[in-house]
Amino acid sequence: MKPxxxxxxxxxxxxxxxxxxxxxxxxxxxxxxxxxxxMMFMSAAEFERGAQLRxxxxxxxxxxxxxxxxxxxxxxxxxxxxxxxxxREASLLISDLDAENDRLKTLLIELQAAxxxxxxxxxxxxxxxxxxxxxxxxEKRKLPYPSIG
Amino acid sequence: xxxxxxxxAAYLSHKMPQASAxxxxxxxxxxxxxxxxxxxxxxxxxxGGKEVxxxxxxxxxxxxxxxxxxxxxxxxxxxxxxxxxxxxxxxxFLETDEKWLERSFFVMEQIEGCQAASPFSxxxxxxxxxxxxxxxxxxxxxIAAQDxxxxxxxxxxxxxxxxxxxxxELDYWEGEIDKDTLIAQPIAKGAIRWLRRNPPxxxxxxxxxxxxxxxxxxxxxxxxxxKSILDWEMCHLGDPLEDLAWxxxxxxxxxxxxxxxxxxxxxxxxxxxxxASGLTIDPKAFAWWExxxxxxxxxxxxxxxxxxxxxxxTDPVMALSSWYCTDVHNRLLSKRMxxxxxxxxx
Numbered sequence: 001m002k003p004x005x006x007x008x009x010x011x012x013x014x015x016x017x018x019x020x021x022x023x024x025x026x027x028x029x030x031x032x033x034x035x036x037x038x039m040m041f042m043s044a045a046e047f048e049r050g051a052q053l054r055x056x057x058x059x060x061x062x063x064x065x066x067x068x069x070x071x072x073x074x075x076x077x078x079x080x081x082x083x084x085x086x087x088r089e090a091s092l093l094i095s096d097l098d099a100e101n102d103r104l105k106t107l108l109i110e111l112q113a114a115x116x117x118x119x120x121x122x123x124x125x126x127x128x129x130x131x132x133x134x135x136x137x138x139e140k141r142k143l144p145y146p147s148i149g
Numbered sequence: 150x151x152x153x154x155x156x157x158a159a160y161l162s163h164k165m166p167q168a169s170a171x172x173x174x175x176x177x178x179x180x181x182x183x184x185x186x187x188x189x190x191x192x193x194x195x196x197g198g199k200e201v202x203x204x205x206x207x208x209x210x211x212x213x214x215x216x217x218x219x220x221x222x223x224x225x226x227x228x229x230x231x232x233x234x235x236x237x238x239x240x241x242f243l244e245t246d247e248k249w250l251e252r253s254f255f256v257m258e259q260i261e262g263c264q265a266a267s268p269f270s271x272x273x274x275x276x277x278x279x280x281x282x283x284x285x286x287x288x289x290x291x292i293a294a295q296d297x298x299x300x301x302x303x304x305x306x307x308x309x310x311x312x313x314x315x316x317x318e319l320d321y322w323e324g325e326i327d328k329d330t331l332i333a334q335p336i337a338k339g340a341i342r343w344l345r346r347n348p349p350x351x352x353x354x355x356x357x358x359x360x361x362x363x364x365x366x367x368x369x370x371x372x373x374x375x376k377s378i379l380d381w382e383m384c385h386l387g388d389p390l391e392d393l394a395w396x397x398x399x400x401x402x403x404x405x406x407x408x409x410x411x412x413x414x415x416x417x418x419x420x421x422x423x424x425a426s427g428l429t430i431d432p433k434a435f436a437w438w439e440x441x442x443x444x445x446x447x448x449x450x451x452x453x454x455x456x457x458x459x460x461x462x463t464d465p466v467m468a469l470s471s472w473y474c475t476d477v478h479n480r481l482l483s484k485r486m487x488x489x490x491x492x493x494x495x
Contacts, residue, residue, distance in 0.1 A: 031180025035465040042472060098332065105333035112339050116346075124494040131490040134336050135483035143476045145269075 006044035013041040013146070042143045054097035055089060057137050061104040062087060064130060065111070071123055073114050081111060150176055153250065154190065157207060160249045161192055164242055168194035168201070180466075185220070185382070186211050189259060204259035206238065210252040211462060221245070222306075224255045226357070226381035229300040235291055236377050260368050260377045268365035269473070271403045273411055280373035282412030283421055288367075288378060289396055290425025293356045293389035302357055306386045311351035314388040319344055319441065322448040329448075329455035336483045337447045340440055343489065349437035352388040353428070360384045362392050364401040364410045390430065393422055394438035400446060400477050443482040450474040 016037035024030045065085040068078060084107055090096045112130055115123040154173040162171045171194040179187040188207040193200065210220055220243065227240035239258040247253065266273035274281050297303045309317045323341050326334060360383025368377040397409035397418065405411060409418045419430055454471030456462045 026177060028178040028180045032465050035469050039465065039469055039472065102332045105335050109333060109335045109338050112335065113342060116342060121494070124490075128487070128490040128494040130335075131339070131483065131487040134339070135480075135487045138336065138476075138479040138483045141476060142480060143473055145473075 005047050009040045009044035009047070013037040013044075016040070038146070041146050045144045050094050051092050051097060053137075053140055054094070054101050055092070056140070058089065058097065058100055058104055060133055060137070061108055064108070064126075064133060067126060067129075068111065071115070071120075071126065072118060073111075074117075077110060077114055081107065150178070153188065153207075156250055157190070158192070160244065161194075163249075165194070165196075168196050170195045185209060204261055205241070206257050206259045207254055208257070209250055209254040212252075220253050220255055220382070222384060223380075223382040225302065225305055226359075226384045227257060229302045229357075230292070230295075230378075230381075233291075233295060233300060235288060235295075236375060237381075238377050238379075263368035263370050263376050265365055265368055265379070268363060268401050269403070271411075273364055274369075274373075277369070277373035278412050281369055281375060282410065282418065284375045285367070285410060285412055286396070286418045286421040287425040288375060289359070289362055289392060290422040290428075292359055292362070292378075293392065293422070293426035293428060295357055297355065297357050297386055300357075302386070306357075306384075308355060308386055311353070311355060311388075314352060314355070314391075315344075315349050315437065315441070318387060318391065318445070322441075322445045325448040325452055326444075329452040331451075331455055331458060334447065334451070336479050336486065337444055337451075340444050340482055340486055343486065344437065344441060344444065347437065349388070349390075349434040350431055352390065352434075355386045356389040358385050358387040358389060358392050360392070360395075362396045363398070364412075388434070388438065389426065389428060390435050390438045391441070393419070393430070394435060394442045395445070397439065398442045398446065399481055400474060404477060404481070440482070440485060443478045443485070446478045447475060447482070450478065 014037075016033050021030050021033040021037070024033060062085045065081040068081050071078075073081070084104060087100070087104075089100060108130065112127060115127045115130075154176045157176075158171055158173040161173070162168065165171070171192065174191045174193060176188055176190040179189055186209045188209070189204070190207060191202060191204045193202045195201070208220065208223075224240050224243040227237050230237045231239055238260055240255065241258065242256040244250075244255065245253045272278075297306070319341065326337055326341075359378070359381060361380050362378070366378070366380045367375050368379065369375050397415065399406045402408055402411045407415050409415055412418070422428075423430060450471050453467045454475070457464075457467040457471060
């Protein structure tokens with residue numbers, strides 16, 4: 001698909017903001033046009049990186065699940081973590097990656113809560129490692145914000 | 150838009166039987182009011198042989214909202230604070246009969262010659278910031294200084310026990326996250342568990358909490374004077390530090406943690422609030438409410454995303470709130486929580 005999608009979205013953002021919005025008279029329409037343009041600018045970045053970010057996050061969560069042996073996790077949590085650690089992406093469609101991301105994050109929440117209940121030094125260390133992952137993942141997902149005026 | 154103008158003119162004629170030849174002119178929707186539809190208009194009528202003209206604001210319930218609130222709560226807050234010196238528009242009519250405009254609404258004075266800044270501008274106030282900043286935190290302190298009972302809000306609002314303030318708010322906003330989230334939220338849920346394990350000391354007294362006191366929710370003029378505090382739809386009784394922490398959230402300062410609201414240095418802001426409120430900030434409690442503010446923010450952005458995805462409200466600002474604000478709060482909150490987790494693991 002050429003021209004590249006991010007380029008088309010970025011130019012469309014510029015046209016909306018600099019050429020369309022100034023020629024509108026209704027305040028509500030001007031505001032909406034600007035917001036739509038801003039979201040096109042953000043979508044340009046997400047189109048390029050979206051699959052990569054999700055696949056990386058999913059891989060990192062599986063790696064964390066592999067580190068949970070010997071912690072004394074309750075019930076069948078250890079078993080479910082092990083099964084998830086051996087999982088694979090169904091496809092590279094964003095919707096499939098999102099569904100797997102949701103499934104893994106749900107399990108991650110359960111793991112975090114269990115570690116907090118254990119209250120041991122290894123549990124606290126893994127808990128801190130998970131927060132490090134979450135912070136890094138959030139930073140990687142940072143949306144670009146255009147410099148305007 | 151003309152249909153709303155005609156229907157609203159009929160409503161005003163009903164409320165003001167002494168007025169004749171009443172017409173509504175120049176109606177336009179204001180962008181950004183994601184919790185209510187907000188319209189600016191001018192009403193003109195004849196009364197006692199004279200022509201009267203009054204600029205008004207109409208706030209109508211939306212079909213679906215960024216936050217679910219009761220419009221009478223906001224109307225009562227305007228009515229309570231209007232005589233106190235806290236700048237708010239004069240509230241005029243509250244209408245819950247849906248026959249007039251299909252949904253409930255209220256009407257208030259329009260503050261002319263003023264603007265509200267965008268909360269997402271890197272420098273929303275420019276050279277006026279040093280003038281606006283002290284007013285912003287002083288007014289918030291004045292709100293916290295009010296005795297809720299003395300201004301008529303003591304009976305109309307739920308009164309939690311002081312030691313229950315934090316739990317009431319946290320329970321509510323966690324419930325909103327659980328109800329509306331479209332994807333698992335490990336950052337918000339982890340922060341909530343920490344907040345529950347480390348409750349704050351209670352406030353000495355219950356005060357009115359505005360609930361959304363921040364950049365973008367007040368009007369100022371070209372001289373840098375704050376003329377009106379808006380958007381009281383989330384006001385409640387609680388710990389006044391909740392408001393201060395929300396006002397200081399870095400989301401409202403383009404992520405600048407040391408210049409709340411993009412207005413003035415943090416230490417100066419907190420000192421002005423203490424002077425105006427007559428209250429002393431407990432650092433432990435304030436740190437708790439700062440983390441809570443990010444959780445509350447996430448709850449609001451998550452709910453906005455859900456409403457948009459479900460097609461209940463496709464106003465673009467709902468989608469932008471869910472994308473951009475969730476992104477900012479997830480980054481800020483995960484940073485804070487990682488720091489705490491590393492301290493606890495050391």
